[in-house]
Amino acid sequence: MNTKNLIISIVVILVVVLGFYIIMRKNSEAPMPYSTYGTTTPSVDNSVSNNTTPKPATTTPAIKxxxxxxxxxxxxxxxxxxxxxxxxxxxxxxxxxxxxxxxxxxxxxxxxxxxxxxxxxxxxxxxxxxxxxxxxxxxxxxxxxxxx
Ligand SMILES: [Cu+2]
Structure with missing residues (x-):
C-alpha cells in the first residue's frame, strides 16, 4: 500500500511537472514566431515590390x-x-x-x-x-x- 501510494504520487508529480513543461514551452515558443514574423514580413514585402516593379518595365517592350x-x-x-x-x-x-x-x-x-x-x-x-x-x-x- 505505501509503495503503491508512493508510485501514484510520483506519477502525479511527473504529470504535473510534464504539464508545466508543456505550458512553459508553449509560452516561451509563442512569442518567438511572432517576433520573427514581425521582422520578416517587411523584408518579404520589400523583395516582392522590388521584384514586381522592374518586371513590367522589362517585359512590356519585349512582348508588345x-x-x-x-x-x-x-x-x-x-x-x-x-x-x-x-x-x-x-x-x-x-x-x-x-x-x-x-x-x-x-x-x-x-x-x-x-x-x-x-x-x-x-x-x-x-x-x-x-x-x-x-x-x-x-x-x-x-x-x-x-x-x-
Ligand atoms: Cu472600303
Whole structure:
C-alpha cells in the first residue's frame, strides 16, 4: 500500500511537472514566431515590390511592339499618311458601317474583309513606303512611311 501510494504520487508529480513543461514551452515558443514574423514580413514585402516593379518595365517592350492606329471611317483611312519606325505595327480598325479591306498597291499584302468593328494588324519590318488602298472602294487610299 505505501509503495503503491508512493508510485501514484510520483506519477502525479511527473504529470504535473510534464504539464508545466508543456505550458512553459508553449509560452516561451509563442512569442518567438511572432517576433520573427514581425521582422520578416517587411523584408518579404520589400523583395516582392522590388521584384514586381522592374518586371513590367522589362517585359512590356519585349512582348508588345509599338503600334499605331489607323481608323477606317466615313469611307477614308485616318490618318491617311502615317510615319512609323521599322519593326512597329499598324492596326487598322473599321469604324465604318460597311466592310473595307487594306490592300497593298503593289499586291504584297492584303487583309481579309474587315467588317464593322474588325481590325487588321501588320508589322513593318522593312524600311520604305507602303501605299495601300481599299479593295472594295479603290478611291480610299493611304500611305505608311517606314523609317529605319
Ligand atoms: Cu472600303
Amino acid at each position: 511592339p509599338v503600334s499605331h492606329n489607323v481608323t477606317i471611317q466615313n469611307m477614308a483611312f485616318s490618318p491617311s499618311s502615317l510615319t512609323i519606325k521599322k519593326g512597329e505595327m499598324v492596326v487598322w480598325t473599321n469604324k465604318d458601317s460597311v466592310p473595307h479591306t487594306v490592300v497593298a498597291n503593289d499586291g504584297g499584302s492584303k487583309s481579309s474583309t474587315l467588317n464593322p468593328g474588325q481590325s487588321y494588324a501588320f508589322t513593318f519590318n522593312n524600311a520604305g513606303s507602303f501605299a495601300y488602298h481599299c479593295g472594295i472602294h479603290p478611291s480610299m487610299k493611304g500611305t505608311v512611311v517606314i523609317t529605319q
